[in-house]
Every structure is written in structure tokens, then in C-alpha cells.
Amino acid sequence: MHDLIYRLLMNLGLPVELIFFIWAGLMFVVISLVGQVAVVFMVLMERKVLAWITQRKGPNRVGPWGLLQTVADGVKLLFKEDIMIPGQDKFLFTAAPILFFAPTFVIYALLPFTDKLLGLNLPIGLLLIFALSSLSVVGIVLAGWGSNNKYSLIGGMRSAAQAISYEIPLVLSALGVALAAGTLNLKTIIESQNAGQYGIFSWYWLSILPLSFVIFWSSSIAEVNRSPFDLPEAESELVSGYNTEYTGMKFALFFLAEYASLFGMSVLMVILFFGGYYSPFGGLLLQKWFHINDPILLEFEMATWLIIKTYIFIALAMLIRGTLPRLKPDQLMGFSWKFLIPLSLVNILSIAILKLTWIGTGLKTIQAGPFTFVVPYIVAYGVLAIVLFLILVIFGNIFKRKVISRIQLQQRTV
Amino acid sequence: MYTQGFGVLFILFICSILFAVSTVIAAWVVSAKAPNELKQTTYESGMVPFGEAHIKFDVKFYLYSLLFILFDIEAIFLFPWAMAYDKLGLLGLVEMFIFIAILFIGLVYAWRRKALEWQ
Numbered sequence: 139m140h141d142l143i144y145r146l147l148m149n150l151g152l153p154v155e156l157i158f159f160i161w162a163g164l165m166f167v168v169i170s171l172v173g174q175v176a177v178v179f180m181v182l183m184e185r186k187v188l189a190w191i192t193q194r195k196g197p198n199r200v201g202p203w204g205l206l207q208t209v210a211d212g213v214k215l216l217f218k219e220d221i222m223i224p225g226q227d228k229f230l231f232t233a234a235p236i237l238f239f240a241p242t243f244v245i246y247a248l249l250p251f252t253d254k255l256l257g258l259n260l261p262i263g264l265l266l267i268f269a270l271s272s273l274s275v276v277g278i279v280l281a282g283w284g285s286n287n288k289y290s291l292i293g294g295m296r297s298a299a300q301a302i303s304y305e306i307p308l309v310l311s312a313l314g315v316a317l318a319a320g321t322l323n324l325k326t327i328i329e330s331q332n333a334g335q336y337g338i339f340s341w342y343w344l345s346i347l348p349l350s351f352v353i354f355w356s357s358s359i360a361e362v363n364r365s366p367f368d369l370p371e372a373e374s375e376l377v378s379g380y381n382t383e384y385t386g387m388k389f390a391l392f393f394l395a396e397y398a399s400l401f402g403m404s405v406l407m408v409i410l411f412f413g414g415y416y417s418p419f420g421g422l423l424l425q426k427w428f429h430i431n432d433p434i435l436l437e438f439e440m441a442t443w444l445i446i447k448t449y450i451f452i453a454l455a456m457l458i459r460g461t462l463p464r465l466k467p468d469q470l471m472g473f474s475w476k477f478l479i480p481l482s483l484v485n486i487l488s489i490a491i492l493k494l495t496w497i498g499t500g501l502k503t504i505q506a507g508p509f510t511f512v513v514p515y516i517v518a519y520g521v522l523a524i525v526l527f528l529i530l531v532i533f534g535n536i537f538k539r540k541v542i543s544r545i546q547l548q549q550r551t552v
Numbered sequence: 553m554y555t556q557g558f559g560v561l562f563i564l565f566i567c568s569i570l571f572a573v574s575t576v577i578a579a580w581v582v583s584a585k586a587p588n589e590l591k592q593t594t595y596e597s598g599m600v601p602f603g604e605a606h607i608k609f610d611v612k613f614y615l616y617s618l619l620f621i622l623f624d625i626e627a628i629f630l631f632p633w634a635m636a637y638d639k640l641g642l643l644g645l646v647e648m649f650i651f652i653a654i655l656f657i658g659l660v661y662a663w664r665r666k667a668l669e670w671q
Contacts, residue, residue, distance in 0.1 A: 159563065320634075
């Protein structure tokens with residue numbers, strides 16, 4: 139589709155540089171529209187879901203069924219007074235929400251919503267998404283520092299520490315997908331999941347990378363600062379953390395960017411582990427069952443599947459927020475550094491061994507089905523377990539001797 | 553081709569920043585302006601704010617960020633390896649096993665020196 143627009147612009151006889159800018163501007167309009175609409179619905183959905191969990195009705199006054207509540211809130215935030223306190227670093231205070239907001243929408247250009255509705259089909263899309271999403275940490279730290287408020291500073295530092303701690307398991311678990319698919323191009327990753335033809339059973343979450351999926355899911359929830367990992371915004375102790383001092387549109391930018399990054403992360407998770415825009419029965423239903431090959435209808439089906447899957451994960455994130463209590467800071471950091479990171483390192487090695495067995499059996503592309511993965515998986519984890527056991531035995535003996543000698547030393551000194 | 557390059561990404565980033573800046577400016581133009589003494593004080597749960605806001609914070613944050621840089625660079629090293637894994641085969645596996653093992657020892661060392669304990 140974007141080739142078509144590009145060709146149209148070329149035929150108008152405009153200079154190439156101008157086409158370049160128009161093209162990028164058009165793309166930004168589409169992306170921001172998709173993003174804003176998604177966020178508006180997500181905010182309403184979150185409020186409704188949280189209301190149902192606590193047996194309330196949720197917003198139901200503005201518009202039918204409260205549909206326009208978020209729009210009304212947006213207008214309200216636009217007209218709110220922008221309070222700046224003497225003593226704040228004015229430049230940093232203003233730059234922080236802008237820096238926090240900017241990368242989250244650029245990420246949408248890299249996500250394939252259908253096989254043609256895709257801004258940029260780059261060969262290193264996955265790596266670039268992580269690079270962009272980690273930029274928002276800068277905004278958080280600047281917000282905490284520029285606010286001239288103790289709560290904001292602590293909240294900002296905590297949030298930065300959390301974001302960098304959970305980024306490692308996030309990247310390492312996505313590396314498992316890249317290793318299994320052999321590419322960083324998101325479209326090829328989706329295609330290689332569909333190549334198995336077993337539908338939902340050949341998607342990566344079940345067939346090859348269940349452990350990666352669990353790690354990715356928990357660390358993506360932490361990465362977008364959501365409950366139960368929402369310590370930076372702990373209302374009861376930090377008064378919403380790094381955005382305590384923000385009012386009006388600047389606060390709205392933080393709010394928007396948080397929901398936008400939740401949406402982006404959910405789409406990324408669907409792409410990496412849930413077959414992207416393909417149906418859970420393998421391929422596309424219109425093509426497979428009804429033999430309709432109209433390209434526009436197929437595009438619609440692809441977009442529908444992706445949106446359905448994404449909103450399932452968003453709804454799950456909301457249910458988690460409504461049910462689970464918040465962690466303590468030491469539990470939060472410990473969970474990442476002492477559990478998720480070692481687990482994801484082991485996971486990568488197991489996938490590497492798994493892939494070696496595939497290459498050994500002559501399967502160039504991974505055609506994962508419900509049963510093709512069982513034997514290699516057992517082999518991979520078996521080899522890994524044996525190696526780890528040997529290491530433990532060797533190091534355990536050294537450690538045991540050390541402990542014994544220390545005890546003997548203590549006995550002598552006593 | 554222009555539509556495939558990183559230049560578009562750069563323009564998008566600029567557009568995104570311009571969009572955010574324009575919303576902030578628009579809000580500044582249309583918003584109410586009625587400053588008073590109470591609004592201009594730092595919010596500390598209704599208490600009168602005291603002392604410097606830019607307090608000293610725990611050195612733990614620096615330890616975590618040092619460890620983060622270490623592991624992030626490791627992840628960057630792992631990506632090209634993952635891409636070339638089809639060609640590297642068993643040798644690549646063994647080499648990466650050694651690489652990850654060394655890092656793992658580092659993590660265990662940090663763990664045992666109580667660098668990962670949050671107080």
C-alpha cells in the first residue's frame with residue numbers, strides 16, 4: 139500500500155526530497171491516529187474493567203456507555219493550568235514529558251499491523267524497537283530531577299532502576315525469538331511462525347519458546363510500569379512518583395505515552411509469540427475456508443486478528459492490575475536480577491542447543507508443530523541439565539573444600 | 553529507496569517531538585492562568601516542604617546501572633551471534649556458552665558481594 143502512495147507522489151512530479159518529507163509526515167499522521175484511538179479506547183476499557191472488578195459501573199455519563207469520557211478528560215487536561223514552581227529546572231521540566239512521549243509513537247512505525255500496513259520494513263526492526271523504548275528512561279529521570287520534589291526524585295530514580303533492570307530479561311527473551319527465527323525482521327518472524335501450518339500450536343509461545351514468553355510477558359509488564367510492578371507510581375508512598383508535579387498537557391503526555399507503550403508492547407508480544415496477524419487456525423480464514431482472495435478483505439482480516447490478540451493481552455494486564463497487590467522494592471529488583479536474568483540466560487542456551495539439533499536433523503527453517511518440538515526440547519534441556527549438573531558438581535566440590543577449610547580455621551582460632 | 557531507509561525514522565522522531573511540543577504550546581496558550589502562593593509550593597502531601605529537594609540518593613542505583621551496562625552490552629553481543637548461528641553451528645554454541653558462563657560468574661560474584669540486595 140505504501141508503494142502505491144509513494145508512486146502516486148512520484149507521478150505528481152515533485153522533487154524527491156519533498157516526497158520524502160511528505161511521505162514521512164503522512165506516516166506520522168497515520169501512526170499517531172492509530173496510537174491515539176488505541177489509547178482512548180484503552181483508557182476507557184481500563185476504567186470499565188477496574189470498575190467491574192470492584193463492582194462499580196465505571197464512567198457512564200459522557201456519551202453513550204461513557205464512550206466519550208476519555209475525550210472529555212483530554213479536553214479538560216488541555217485547559218488545565220500549567221503550574222510551574224519557582225526552583226524547578228524549567229527546561230528539563232518541560233523537556234521530560236516530550237522526551238518520554240516521542241519514542242513511544244515512533245515504535246508504531248516499525249510494527250507490522252498487517253503484511254502491508256507497516257511503516258518501515260527494516261531488517262533490524264526488533265533491535266530498533268528496544269533501542270527506542272529504552273529512550274523513555276531518559277525522560278523519566280529528567281522528570282524526577284527537574285520537578286524539584288523529593289517524591290518525584292525518588293520515583294524517577296526507582297522507575298529508571300526498574301526500567302533498566304527489566305530491560306535485560308526483556309531483550310534476552312526476545313533474543314530467543316530472533317535465534318529461533320534466525321532474523322530480526324518482525325515480518326519474517328511472523329511468517330516463520332505461520333510456516334508450521336499448525337496454527338496456534340506452531341506459534342512460538344507454545345511450540346518453541348514457552349519460557350521466553352513467560353519472561354517476556356512479566357518483564358514487559360514491568361517495563362511499562364504497570365501493576366504489580368508499578369512501584370514508581372505507588373500512590374500510597376510516592377504520590378504517583380515522577381509525575382507528581384505535572385499538570386495539564388504535560389501530565390497528559392506522560393499518561394498518553396504510558397498507555398501507548400503498553401499497546402506497543404502488547405502488539406510486539408503478539409508479533410513475537412502469537413503469530414502476529416495470522417489466525418489461530420493457521421493461515422487466514424477467508425483464504426483457507428472461504429477461498430476469498432480479495433487483498434483488501436485479507437488485509438482487514440489480518441488487522442482484526444492482530445487487534446483481537448493485542449486487546450486480549452491488554453485486558454489480561456488490566457485484570458492483573460485489578461487483582462494482584464504491589465511488590466516491595468527489594469522483591470522487585472530481586473525478581474529481575476536473581477530470577478529472570480539467570481533464567482533467560484539459561485533459556486538462550488537451551489534454545490541454542492535446540493536449534494543445533496534442528497540443524498543437525500536437516501531442518502533449515504523451523505517448522506514447529508504440536509509434536510515436532512517435543513524430542514528436540516527434551517534433548518536440549520537434557521543436555522543443558524547435564525552440563526549444569528557437572529558444573530555444580532565441580533564447583534560444589536571446590537566450594538565444599540573451601541567451607542571445610544574455613545570451619546577448620548575457625549576451630550583452630552577458637 | 554527513501555521509503556525503506558532510516559531517514560524516515562529520523563523524520564518521524566522529529567515529527568513526534570514537534571507534535572508533543574505543539575500540544576504543550578497549545579495548552580499553554582489556551583489554559584487558565586491564575587497562579588497563587590499555595591499553588592506555587594512543592595507538593596509534599598500537604599506538609600510545608602523542608603530542605604533541599606535534590607537529596608542524596610542511594611549508591612545502589614549506580615551499582616544497578618553499572619550491572620545494567622554490562623548485561624546490555626552482553627545482549628548486544630548476543631544479537632549478531634544469534635543472526636549468524638546457522639553458519640556457526642557447534643563452535644558458536646561452545647563459544648557463547650563460555651561467554652555466558654563468564655558473565656554468569658560475574659553475576660554470581662555481584663550476588664555474593666550483596667550488590668543485588670536492595671535496602
